[in-house]
Amino acid sequence: MNLLQALAAAVGEANVLTGEAAAPYLTDWRKRYRGRAQAVVRPGATAEVAAVVRACIAARAPMVPQGGNTGLVGGSVPSRPGLVVVSTSRLDRLGPVDRQARQVTAGSGVRVADLQRHAAAAGLAYGVDLASRDTATVGGTVATNAGGIRVVRHGDTRAQVLGVEAVLADGTVVSDLAGLPKDSAGYDLSGLLVGSEGTLGLVTAARLRLVEPLPAGRTTVLAGLRSVVDALGLLDQPDLLAAEVVVGPAMDLVCSALGLPFPLADRWPVYVLLETAGTPRLAADSDAVVDPRVWQYRERQTEAVATLGVVHKLDVAVPLDRLDELVAALPDAWAPYDGYVFGHLAEGNLHVEVAGAPPGDADVDGRILRLVASMGGTVSAEHGVGTAKTEWLGLCRSPAQLAAMRRIKDALDPDHRMNPGVLLV
Numbered sequence: 105m106n107l108l109q110a111l112a113a114a115v116g117e118a119n120v121l122t123g124e125a126a127a128p129y130l131t132d133w134r135k136r137y138r139g140r141a142q143a144v145v146r147p148g149a150t151a152e153v154a155a156v157v158r159a160c161i162a163a164r165a166p167m168v169p170q171g172g173n174t175g176l177v178g179g180s181v182p183s184r185p186g187l188v189v190v191s192t193s194r195l196d197r198l199g200p201v202d203r204q205a206r207q208v209t210a211g212s213g214v215r216v217a218d219l220q221r222h223a224a225a226a227g228l229a230y231g232v233d234l235a236s237r238d239t240a241t242v243g244g245t246v247a248t249n250a251g252g253i254r255v256v257r258h259g260d261t262r263a264q265v266l267g268v269e270a271v272l273a274d275g276t277v278v279s280d281l282a283g284l285p286k287d288s289a290g291y292d293l294s295g296l297l298v299g300s301e302g303t304l305g306l307v308t309a310a311r312l313r314l315v316e317p318l319p320a321g322r323t324t325v326l327a328g329l330r331s332v333v334d335a336l337g338l339l340d341q342p343d344l345l346a347a348e349v350v351v352g353p354a355m356d357l358v359c360s361a362l363g364l365p366f367p368l369a370d371r372w373p374v375y376v377l378l379e380t381a382g383t384p385r386l387a388a389d390s391d392a393v394v395d396p397r398v399w400q401y402r403e404r405q406t407e408a409v410a411t412l413g414v415v416h417k418l419d420v421a422v423p424l425d426r427l428d429e430l431v432a433a434l435p436d437a438w439a440p441y442d443g444y445v446f447g448h449l450a451e452g453n454l455h456v457e458v459a460g461a462p463p464g465d466a467d468v469d470g471r472i473l474r475l476v477a478s479m480g481g482t483v484s485a486e487h488g489v490g491t492a493k494t495e496w497l498g499l500c501r502s503p504a505q506l507a508a509m510r511r512i513k514d515a516l517d518p519d520h521r522m523n524p525g526v527l528l529v
């Protein structure tokens with residue numbers, strides 16, 4: 105039996121795609137990364153995923169797990185020819201909400217927005233929210249440890265995960281879906297899979313924490329401010345539900361690129377979007393508008409930047425007391441190109457988007473990431489390393505840390521069949 109026949113035996117012929125049918129799975133959301141694959145396969149159950157992995161082992165074919173394919177660092181499409189894309193689109197089962205325990209089990213192919221609606225129908229909420237919610241999946245967000253706009257309130261994806269079920273690179277299934285709030289029996293395999301970007305196994309389901317819904321009477325305000333320091337001063341207030349930042353030129357771009365009216369009377373160096381349960385406290389020297397629709401000026405930033413072509417996307421974070429310094433230093437680092445900056449204020453997480461640089465010019469990325477590392481920051485705050493950042497991982501991880509990561513990879517995936525080229529090279 106050849107590989108395609110073995111895959112068809114595992115999942116049914118209709119769920120093995122090749123040629124034109126496979127094409128949408130081979131290019132990432134940004135159209136920055138394109139790959140080739142022997143096939144795209146869509147298992148519908150954990151046992152089918154295990155059968156797919158066994159078929160790939162027999163054929164010596166490496167695999168790339170793919171969820172919603174909204175990843176921004178090239179990790180969800182084949183990094184080299186000969187791979188099999190394993191799409192989780194049919195692993196979309198949502199279990200019943202356990203209201204007492206405030207938990208739910210979700211298949212890895214469940215879209216974040218569907219999980220949010222499922223939780224809301226039971227009077228609860230899912231703590232992770234991000235602009236890609238309609239397409240990004242539970243498995244993808246677990247595999248990248250996605251952040252988003254509610255980290256300030258509920259923490260990142262890691263903080264929601266009570267356990268995962270996954271198929272490892274040798275086809276074995278490890279399952280931890282009991283949802284025990286306390287469990288200290290040995291290594292945290294689920295925790296290891298969170299943020300592993302498909303390099304250790306394919307997550308098939310996750311047991312997730314649910315939270316109280318956001319208060320109905322919350323206030324959303326967009327404020328123009330003189331500086332990042334003024335913006336940071338707004339973080340210290342009760343019942344903060346969101347705190348996002350947009351630096352001047354990025355606000356101009358989202359308005360001009362998407363035809364949105366400028367939201368405030370004047371232009372300011374820095375804009376902050378705050379959501380609070382009560383009335384937010386603002387700086388004396390600011391200009392503000394209260395309206396939930398101001399979310400579009402933050403949430404549509406990625407879309408606005410995409411109108412400039414394929415930009416260099418960096419997703420960094422520094423300690424809060426270095427954020428002002430970073431924002432001031434960035435224009436020198438991205439010169440002679442144009443840069444746009446927005447992000448998640450409370451975590452010091454900035455998305456730095458450089459337009460005009462040739463796609464292959466890694467120098468500009470290096471200048472920015474070295475600057476971030478010199479301030480004690482990370483080269484990836486929430487998007488992951490993918491294939492885009494492998495070269496820079498050593499800026500924020502020591503040789504000892506990298507060596508330990510490699511030993512974990514070698515132990516669980518000695519033949520490097522799970523997402524080769526991603527995270528560690």
Ligand SMILES: Cc1cc2nc3c(=O)[nH]c(=O)nc-3n(C[C@H](O)[C@H](O)[C@H](O)COP(=O)(O)OP(=O)(O)OC[C@H]3O[C@@H](n4cnc5c(N)ncnc54)[C@H](O)[C@@H]3O)c2cc1C
Pocket residue numbers: 133168169170171172173174175176179180192212233234235236239240241242243244245246247248249250251252253301302303305306307308406407486487490523526
């Ligand atoms: C408009 C827009 C806004 C965004 N905003 C945010 C944001 O605020 N915060 C944020 O963190 N990210 C954001 N992202 C990035 C992206 O949505 C996240 O990285 C998301 O977690 C990816 O989920 P996905 O299902 O699309 O995964 P994919 O893109 O399909 O995959 C991402 C990575 O996870 C791996 N993977 C996917 N599924 C599995 C699985 N079941 N098991 C093992 N590995 C798997 C893939 O191999 C790949 O390495 C945004 C993207 C867009 C397009």
